[in-house]
Amino acid sequence: MTSPPPDHVPAAHGSHRELRADARRNRERVLRTAQQLFATEGLGVPLDEIARRAGVGPGTVHRHFPTKEALYLAVTIDQLKQLVAGAEALAGNDDPGALFELLARMMTNGAENAAVKSALMAAEFDLRTAAPDVAADLTRHVSDLLDRAHSAGAVRQDVSVDEVMALVAGAFAAIRHAGAETSRERSAHIARLILDGLRPPPQ
Amino acid sequence: MTSPPPDHVPAAHGSHRELRADARRNRERVLRTAQQLFATEGLGVPLDEIARRAGVGPGTVHRHFPTKEALYLAVTIDQLKQLVAGAEALAGNDDPGALFELLARMMTNGAENAAVKSALMAAEFDLRTAAPDVAADLTRHVSDLLDRAHSAGAVRQDVSVDEVMALVAGAFAAIRHAGAETSRERSAHIARLILDGLRPPPQ
Numbered sequence: 001m002t003s004p005p006p007d008h009v010p011a012a013h014g015s016h017r018e019l020r021a022d023a024r025r026n027r028e029r030v031l032r033t034a035q036q037l038f039a040t041e042g043l044g045v046p047l048d049e050i051a052r053r054a055g056v057g058p059g060t061v062h063r064h065f066p067t068k069e070a071l072y073l074a075v076t077i078d079q080l081k082q083l084v085a086g087a088e089a090l091a092g093n094d095d096p097g098a099l100f101e102l103l104a105r106m107m108t109n110g111a112e113n114a115a116v117k118s119a120l121m122a123a124e125f126d127l128r129t130a131a132p133d134v135a136a137d138l139t140r141h142v143s144d145l146l147d148r149a150h151s152a153g154a155v156r157q158d159v160s161v162d163e164v165m166a167l168v169a170g171a172f173a174a175i176r177h178a179g180a181e182t183s184r185e186r187s188a189h190i191a192r193l194i195l196d197g198l199r200p201p202p203q
Numbered sequence: 204m205t206s207p208p209p210d211h212v213p214a215a216h217g218s219h220r221e222l223r224a225d226a227r228r229n230r231e232r233v234l235r236t237a238q239q240l241f242a243t244e245g246l247g248v249p250l251d252e253i254a255r256r257a258g259v260g261p262g263t264v265h266r267h268f269p270t271k272e273a274l275y276l277a278v279t280i281d282q283l284k285q286l287v288a289g290a291e292a293l294a295g296n297d298d299p300g301a302l303f304e305l306l307a308r309m310m311t312n313g314a315e316n317a318a319v320k321s322a323l324m325a326a327e328f329d330l331r332t333a334a335p336d337v338a339a340d341l342t343r344h345v346s347d348l349l350d351r352a353h354s355a356g357a358v359r360q361d362v363s364v365d366e367v368m369a370l371v372a373g374a375f376a377a378i379r380h381a382g383a384e385t386s387r388e389r390s391a392h393i394a395r396l397i398l399d400g401l402r403p404p405p406q
Contacts, residue, residue: 156396162381163393170377170397178369190366193359194373197400 027064029054031078034071039112039182043119047071072120073131079113080134087141096152099145100195106138106168107191108184111175139165156200167194230267232257234281237274242315242385246322250274275323276334282316283337290344299355302348303398309341309371310394311387314378342368359403370397 033054037045047068051061065071083106090098110117142164149155171194180186236257240248250271254264268274286309293301313320345367352358374397383389 156399158392159396163377163396166377166381166383166393167396169380170373170375170393172373173376174366174369174373177372178365180369189361190369190373193362193366193370193400194397195400196404197396197398201399202405 026054026056026060027074028078030056030061030064030071031075035075035079035113035116038072038075038116043068043072043115069120072116075116076113076120077131077134079109080131080138083109084134084137084141087138087145091141091144096149096154099142099149099155100198102142102145103164103168103195103198104188104191106142107171107175107194108187110168110172111181111187111191112184114172114176114181117172153200155198159198164198167198170194229257229259229263230277231281233259233264233267233274234278238278238282238316238319241275241278241319246271246275246318272323275319278319279316279323280334280337282312283334283341286312287337287340287344290341290348294344294347299352299357302345302352302358303401305345305348306367306371306398306401307391307394309345310374310378310397311390313371313375314384314390314394315387317375317379317384356403358401362401367401370401373397 030050034045034050037050037053047061047065048058050071051058054061061071065074083102086105087102090102095101139161143161146155146159146161146164150157171191174190174194175181175187178186178190180190233253237248237253240253240256250264250268251261253274254261257264264274268277286305289308290305293305298304342364346364349358349362349364349367353360374394377393377397378384378390381389381393383393
C-alpha cells in the first residue's frame with residue numbers, strides 16, 4: 001500500500017471542484033426548465049415533474065430547493081442575472097439604442113415570469129427587494145445606457161432613471177392587465193407603446 | 204282640528220325626498236372628505252375623524268358605511284363616477300385630443316387613490332371588477348374617444364382600447380413604483396411619458 005501522493009489535497013480539491021461544477025450545471029438546468037414550465041404551464045407544476053423534464057433526480061431538485069418559494073426566488077434571480085449578462089453585452093457596443101433593447105427585454109421577460117414573481121412578492125414585483133445586488137447591477141446598467149442615450153439624443157431629456165425603472169414595473173402591470181403574459185407578440189407591442197413614449201420629440 | 208289636506212301624501216313624499224336629498228349630500232360630502240384624507244394622510248384615518256372633517260355626525264358615517272371596506276368601495280365608485288362625468292363633458296366637444304385629457308385624468312386620479320384601491324383589491328386595481336357598470340361606462344367613453352382620435356389621426360393607429368386600458372393600469376403601477384402617488388407633478392409626468400407613446404409617429 002502506497003502512501004497518498006503529496007498532492008492529494010489539491011487533487012481532492014480538484015475533484016470537489018468538478019463535483020461542484022456538475023452540481024452548478026444541474027442547478028442551472030433545473031432553473032431554466034422551471035422558468036419555462038412556470039411560464040407555459042403555470043405555478044402548479046410539481047417539483048418532481050420539473051426534475052424529470054430537467055433530466056435530474058427528484059432528490060437533486062429537493063436538495064437545491066427545499067420549497068417551491070426557494071425555487072421561485074432562484075428562478076427570479078437567475079432571470080435577473082441573464083438580463084445583467086445581456087446588459088453587459090449591450091454596453092460593449094456603441095449603439096445609442098441599446099437602452100431600448102435592454103428595456104424591451106426587461107419588460108417582456110419580466111411579464112413572462114410575472115406569475116413566479118407575483119407568487120414571491122404578492123402581486124407587485126419589485127426588483128429592488130427580490131435580489132438587491134443583482135437588481136442594483138441591472139439598475140446601474142440601465143442608468144449607464146440612459147446616460148449614453150441622453151448624450152446621443154436618442155431618448156427624451158426629461159426622463160430620469162427612476163422613471164425608466166418605474167415604467168418597467170408599469171409595463172409588467174400593463175401586460176398582465178391585458179392578459180398578454182404568454183404572448184411574446186402582444187407583450188412586445190405593449191412594451192413598444194411604452195418605450196415609444198421615451199423617444200425624443202420630433203424636431 | 205282640521206283634517207289633513209288632500210295633498211298630504213304628496214307633501215310627505217316631498218319632505219321624504221328632501222330628506223333623501225339631504226342624506227345624499229351628506230353621503231357625498233363624506234366620500235369627498237374621505238377620498239382627500241385617504242390620499243393625503245393614509246388609510247389609518249378613523250371614521251370619526253372623517254365625520255368631523257365632513258361636518259356630519261359620526262352616526263351618519265357609520266350608518267352609510269358600516270365598515271372601512273364599504274367606505275373604500277364607495278370612494279372608488281364615486282371617483283369612477285366623477286371620471287365618467289368628466290368623460291361625458293369631453294365627449295361633448297370635438298377636440299380629437301380629448302382622449303389624452305381623459306387618460307391623463309384616469310392615470311393621475313387612479314394613482315392618487317391607489318392606497319384605497321390596493322386595500323380593496325389587494326395590490327392591483329382592476330376597474331373591471333371593482334364596479335363593473337361604472338367601469339364599463341368609462342371603458343365605453345375611452346373607446347369612443349379613441350375612435351374619434353383614430354379618425355382624426357391624433358393617436359397611433361396600432362393601439363387598441365384593451366391596450367389603452369392596460370396602459371392606464373400600467374401607469375398606476377409605474378406611479379406607485381416611483382413613489383409619486385402624492386405628487387401631482389411627478390405622477391402627471393409619468394402619465395405623460397406613457398401617453399406620448401400613443402402619439403402618431405412623425406411623418
